[in-house]
Amino acid sequence: MVLKDKQVVITGAGGGIGSQIALAFARKGANLALVDRNTERLAGVASSCRAEGVKVKTISADITTAEGRTRIINETESALGPVDVLVNNAGIMVFKSVLEHTEEDILNTLMVNVFAVIRLTQAVLPRMIERSSGRIVNIGSVFGSLSFPYFSIYSASKSAIKGFSEGLRRELDGTGVGVTYIAPRGTRTSQSATFFEMAKKMGMNLDDPEKVGAIVARSVEKEANEVFIGMPERLFVLMNKLMPSAVDKGLRKQAKILAEYSLKC
Numbered sequence: 300m301v302l303k304d305k306q307v308v309i310t311g312a313g314g315g316i317g318s319q320i321a322l323a324f325a326r327k328g329a330n331l332a333l334v335d336r337n338t339e340r341l342a343g344v345a346s347s348c349r350a351e352g353v354k355v356k357t358i359s360a361d362i363t364t365a366e367g368r369t370r371i372i373n374e375t376e377s378a379l380g381p382v383d384v385l386v387n388n389a390g391i392m393v394f395k396s397v398l399e400h401t402e403e404d405i406l407n408t409l410m411v412n413v414f415a416v417i418r419l420t421q422a423v424l425p426r427m428i429e430r431s432s433g434r435i436v437n438i439g440s441v442f443g444s445l446s447f448p449y450f451s452i453y454s455a456s457k458s459a460i461k462g463f464s465e466g467l468r469r470e471l472d473g474t475g476v477g478v479t480y481i482a483p484r485g486t487r488t489s490q491s492a493t494f495f496e497m498a499k500k501m502g503m504n505l506d507d508p509e510k511v512g513a514i515v516a517r518s519v520e521k522e523a524n525e526v527f528i529g530m531p532e533r534l535f536v537l538m539n540k541l542m543p544s545a546v547d548k549g550l551r552k553q554a555k556i557l558a559e560y561s562l563k564c
């Protein structure tokens with residue numbers, strides 16, 4: 300897909316990865332509707348994108364509400380026109396044991412990471428199908444294919460979105476509308492200093508959000524179906540499919556570090 304002059308909606312565009320996805324799309328000449336519930340962050344991202352010479356509309360909305368989602372579609376269509384690409388990037392990650400997750404933690408995770416993604420997709424799809432063109436981009440996680448202890452609820456949400464993306468892609472076959480699922484590995488964004496300390500102890504690979512943003516834009520250009528970022532992580536995911544009990548054993552030492560830090564982060 301040629302991104303120049305396309306209309307692209309990006310949720311969570313005020314955040315670490317979302318802001319870099321926005322910039323990468325702007326550099327390709329796409330016009331942008333930048334969505335976040337945090338309005339302050341959006342302004343800075345919007346001005347960097349405008350400097351690339353594209354049209355930018357900022358939309359302050361909570362994607363978990365019907366009102367927010369309706370406004371996202373209406374405001375995008377009146378400012379830019381019909382949506383060509385929807386990037387479902389907004390996400391939240393709660394790092395706790397299963398027992399420590401409150402009802403609110405679980406609901407928030409599933410509402411932002413799963414429910415809102417599905418409802419926003421439903422909102423843009425009819426016009427994409429009508430125009431035989433468009434792409435849904437879902438930002439998952441390597442944890443959607445390989446669950447770590449203390450990330451179970453987050454992993455459940457990302458596995459759900461992986462399954463949703465795969466089924467939707469097959470359902471849309473022949474319509475001209477595509478689906479791209481992207482699974483980043485650890486990326487330096489809004490996590491705490493304690494989290495980064497833990498990541499170092501665990502030998503976790505961490506990417507810069509700029510790299511992830513560029514990969515997302517390139518994957519949409521290439522109309523890729525599934526993209527996993529990081530070779531060791533890809534191999535680890537494969538190993539988890541073929542020999543999950545070996546991964547269980549391999550993660551025992553890591554689980555101790557995770558247990559210690561889940562109380563501190």
Ligand SMILES: NC(=O)c1ccc[n+]([C@@H]2O[C@H](COP(=O)([O-])OP(=O)(O)OC[C@H]3O[C@@H](n4cnc5c(N)ncnc54)[C@H](O)[C@@H]3O)[C@@H](O)[C@H]2O)c1
Nearest residue numbers: 311313314315316335336361362389390440485486488489
């Ligand atoms: N950072 C990582 O290590 C990592 C790794 C793999 C996948 N991911 C995924 O990448 C995506 C972006 O992550 P990030 O690290 O940049 O997160 P972040 O916390 O830096 O940014 C997320 C943004 O989403 C916005 N947001 C959250 N809930 C919202 C809602 N209800 N309505 C509107 N906006 C909302 C927040 O305000 C924030 O600006 C997420 O889906 C995350 O799960 C992140």
